[in-house]
Amino acid sequence: MFILKKFLAALILPPLGPLILIALGLLLAIYRPRAGRIVATAGLLAALALSTPATVKLMLDGLESAPPVSxxxxxxxxxxxxxxxxxxxxxxxxxxxxxxxxxxxxxxxxxxxxxxxxxxxxxxxxxxxxxxxxxxxxxxxxxxxxxxxxxxxxxxxxxxxxxxxxxxxxxxxxxxxxxxxxxxxxxxxxxxxxxxxxxxxxxxxxxAHLLNRKPDDGAPPSLPGMSSAYAGWYASHEWLGLLAYRLSR
CATH class of the missing domain: 3.40.50.620 (HUPs)
Structure with a gap:
């Protein structure tokens, strides 16, 4: 069960999860062009969302809520x-x-x-x-x-x-x-x-907070990068784990 859980998580989490969606969409497009484009686009949007600082911050906001210990x-x-x-x-x-x-x-x-x-x-x-x-x-x-x-x-x-x-x-x-x-x-x-x-x-x-809560001081929006992609993977992993806890109760 532990190995199965890890295997399924690897299939769902980035980077493999969005890549699988894109690949499935490209294959599906051979027979159903419209449906294939939708699936491939969904995979591309997921990959972007999980590596873009603005959307990753939204995912982390519900996770990093505990204050520093006193x-x-x-x-x-x-x-x-x-x-x-x-x-x-x-x-x-x-x-x-x-x-x-x-x-x-x-x-x-x-x-x-x-x-x-x-x-x-x-x-x-x-x-x-x-x-x-x-x-x-x-x-x-x-x-x-x-x-x-x-x-x-x-x-x-x-x-x-x-x-x-x-x-x-x-x-x-x-x-x-x-x-x-x-x-x-x-x-x-x-x-x-x-x-x-x-x-x-x-x-x-x-x-080791991944979410930067300090103001950006008017800096332009950040582009996807290595740090935000890692934070997106980490946040996805935690939300998936919380979902698994709910389903196993």
Whole structure:
């Protein structure tokens, strides 16, 4: 089921999803020109929408809604949970494997909160593609690069829902129910839903916002680019995940 879910997501999400629509439209146009043009145009418009800053901002607006965590909220929490974002399998400069850029952004902020609050830290992330579990790599980086000790390591999870369930199995029996949850701002809405469903009381601690909320100061509209295309993929991934949560209830 996990592999099927990932395969279907790859077919739907950009860049493959819009490209499949365009290809289907071109093939359909051989037999039904009008319908083929409609399908191909839909694929082209989807590709543009998912890489254009103006439309990507609209998609992110409903995801990156959690405010920065406050010191008062930290003081009322029992622990900090940092979610993995992936690993870099080829890292010879680190003697093999290490966390990728997404995980690094999360543990950097989690380390900052841990030093400020003194709260114990849990890291969560398995090895869905083989290799060393992301949780273990996060623990190593937090200790060696940021000087922050990790109390618990969850190393079996393959997705956000499993992050929540496996963390609950470890933390709830010990009374650590109110957690500060650290992940990307665009990933926070789905993460909060999963961890609350698992029995936690969640204090969101978002980091690495993709949506720039500062005024553009009269700058002309931005054209599609690499950054907006990545943000469009990320936002699409999160909305698709939220839809899957609704359908699986």
């Amino acid at each position: 010191m008062q909220a930290l003081q009322g929490a029992d622990a900090i949970v940092i979610l993995a974002g992936g690993r870099r399998s080829y890292a010879p400069e680190f003697d093999g494997e290490t966390v990728n850029a997404l995980s690094l952004e999360r543990i950097r902020y989690g380390a900052r909160l841990a030093r400020r609050s003194g709260l114990p830290v849990m890291v969560s992330g398995g090895a869905p593609n083989g290799g060393t579990a992301e949780g273990e790599l996060m623990k190593t980086s937090l200790g060696e690069d940021f000087g922050v000790a990790v109390r618990w390591v969850e190393s079996r999870s393959r997705d956000t829902r499993e992050n929540a369930d496996y963390c609950a199995a470890v933390m709830l029996p010990t009374g650590h129910r109110r957690i500060v949850l650290v992940t990307h701002a665009a990933h926070m809405r789905r993460s909060v839903e999963a961890f609350e469903a698992a029995g936690f009381s969640v204090v969101p601690a978002p980091t």
